[in-house]
Amino acid sequence: MAEPGGTVRDPEAVSRFVENFAAQLVEAGLPRMPARVFVALLASDDGVLTSAELSERLRISPAAVSGAVRYMARQHMVSREREPGSRRERYRVHGEQWYEALTNREAVIRRWEGALREGIASLGRDTPAGRRLAETLAFFEFMEKELEAMMERWHGHRRNLFGDAGEDPGAAPGQRPVRHDE
Numbered sequence: 001m002a003e004p005g006g007t008v009r010d011p012e013a014v015s016r017f018v019e020n021f022a023a024q025l026v027e028a029g030l031p032r033m034p035a036r037v038f039v040a041l042l043a044s045d046d047g048v049l050t051s052a053e054l055s056e057r058l059r060i061s062p063a064a065v066s067g068a069v070r071y072m073a074r075q076h077m078v079s080r081e082r083e084p085g086s087r088r089e090r091y092r093v094h095g096e097q098w099y100e101a102l103t104n105r106e107a108v109i110r111r112w113e114g115a116l117r118e119g120i121a122s123l124g125r126d127t128p129a130g131r132r133l134a135e136t137l138a139f140f141e142f143m144e145k146e147l148e149a150m151m152e153r154w155h156g157h158r159r160n161l162f163g164d165a166g167e168d169p170g171a172a173p174g175q176r177p178v179r180h181d182e
Contacts, residue, residue, distance in 0.1 A: 018036060033064050038068075041054075050088055
């Protein structure tokens with residue numbers, strides 16, 4: 001297996017890595033096919049593959065790739081882009097994919113917080129169920145604040161390790177990472 005930059009890799013070793021890491025993501029709750037496609041993108045030097053390339057590497061149908069990419073795009077784990085001068089789409093994983101996934105989860109947590117507030121008001125704060133919901137709400141509010149501070153620390157740590165945190169190793173030269181909180 002040769003990457004676009006000419007790097008030669010043992011295809012069996014790469015396949016084992018993709019399947020092993022994907023299995024771990026599945027254990028953590030990610031659906032199987034999106035996990036496999038995501039890890040295949042992570043394992044490619046450019047972080048960009050077409051549907052045909054993903055189908056070939058993973059031995060799956062283009063329809064399976066499409067469904068996986070649709071799921072991951074909703075989770076902000078990958079983006080779609082057109083190949084220059086072509087109608088074919090390429091799928092890209094960005095260096096900030098973990099940040100994007102966590103940011104997306106943060107929006108979900110905020111919606112849960114709103115629902116929990118409504119539940120507390122409906123059930124009464126002083127009832128056993130109301131207290132349980134209040135504790136759950138307090139946990140999510142705590143996590144939201146901690147996540148924000150943790151991501152700030154991550155950006156500083158990333159800068160120390162890899163230089164300019166504005167550069168995305170999965171992006172085309174000069175392209176900034178896509179951030180949904182801007």
